[in-house]
Amino acid sequence: MAKFILTRVFQAMPLLFGLGFLGPLFSEILQRSGLPLPASIPTLAVGMAIGGVWGAIALRTGRWL
Amino acid sequence: MSHPDLVADVAALDSRELARLEMEIADRYMGGLPWGSIAWGFGNLVFWLSLWPLTLSGLLPLWAAFPLACISVSLGYLPSHEAQHYIIARPGERLFWLNELLGHLSTIPLLLPYRVARLTHYEHHIHTNDPELDPDIGTRAANGWDFIRRSIAGRQPGARAAASYGATLQRLATPEAGRAVRDALIYQLVFLAVLFGMAWTGHALEAALIWWLPRHVAQTYIGFYLSWAPHHPANETGRYSNTRAFRSHLGNILTMGMQYHIVHHLHPRIPLMRTPAAYWALRPILAARGCDLERL
Incomplete structure (x- = not known):
């Protein structure tokens, strides 16, 4: 189960990285x-x-x- | 420089005698505790860690912290490299804990788990320049600019080179390789948690300029001098032809001693700081072996 979740998380990492880090950085x-x-x-x-x-x-x- | 008598003598030696003499000379440069590398590894980590409170408190401006972080993260690999080859202490020896501690801690800024580094680096030594089995073969490039282009391309999410260390660990399929994969997973998750956490608390620029971008700069710099330059053109797999000596305009320190990397591949237990002296002592033998010694 953990392996399944982690695989999905890492597969979606570019999007997560864009939203989780690059967004606030910009x-x-x-x-x-x-x-x-x-x-405004x-x-x-x-x-x-x-x-x-x-x-x-x-x-x-x-x-x- | 090489002793003139040795230069004349090696020409008369056969392969077996050359090997014996090579080992005899190399042995003189092994052993002892490389205090310089130990201090470098721990000191550099403390330096990098200190950049966080210094910038967050406003004592150090970010424009000054960024180049310092790039240098520091780039310097994080080689002390661990000494530990990977058990140069500080071998398993079972009194200071083995120090060897392992240095190995684990010094590459934290680079986000390179020690077990991953050691296992993949050993595979690099065993299979240097092998297109299928050398985990560092992705650094092969036509020239320096081509290397930089490939290095950046190799770090893209879908790149084959980005997965080469994982593929090597999967191929090894040992319990130690399994632990290395687990370490890599933990490192990645902690790294992302730190980046995301800092970004969402208003410190994205600090995270970007002290860790995220310096790590990219360091990966390019380390790849260039530790992998591309000493193995270029990376077509040969023989003991005396898979690595070369080269002369860089940046000199020995700024290339992190890699001009003499050929000595490391032949005798990995010679400490980094002794490889220049070992090179000059071994040079006539390396020349007799037909090594590519360029202008060095």
Whole structure:
């Protein structure tokens, strides 16, 4: 059971990494850079969108770059 | 430098006599406790760990911590490499615990479990440059830039090279290999927990610049000097042809002693810091064996 769960977790890792790490990382970068965002969009939402989409692409293609 | 008498003498020796003389010279450089590597391994880990509180408390700016972390993580491998070859102490010896402690701790920043490193590194020694069995064959590349490109490509989620250590452990299928796989799993889960935990508590940049990115830089640097450069072009599998000596513009220290890596492959129990001296003592024999000694 544990093996099954871990296998699934590692298979989905690019997406999890995009959401769990890259999203907040991009959010922090946006915050520190002081780039103006349209309306009142929170930086975390933008970060999560970038991290999530990039992670999903990496999951599908097997490549980050 | 090699003694001129030895250069003249080896030309007259047959293969058996060369082997005997090679062992005799190599033996002189083995033994003793490599205190330099021990201090390096533990000191480097403490240094890397200290970067966390220093940056989180604002005492050290992140722009300064990043290059320091890259250097520190890159320096984490070689002390463990000494332990992998039981250079500090062999099983059953009084200081074996120190050997194992150094082996386990020094590669933590690199996220390379000691058991994985040792088992796969032994396979690399046994099967150097074998396209099927050498776990480091993924570092084979046409030139330095090609290596960097391949190194980055090899770390992508779907890359074959990324799975080469796992495949080697699976092939070994020993209880020790099973423990190594378990270690690798634990290391990965702890690493991800730290990265995710720091990211969601507002410290993603610290995690990225002290661990995540420096580890990528270190993997490229270590792969370049410990694997690609000394084995290039990595086509030969013979004892005297699978590794070469090379001269780098960066010199001995910045290449982490790898210009003399050929000595390590021939005599893995010679401590790293003695390989330059051992190389110069052994050079006439290596030349007589037809080794690729380039301009060194």
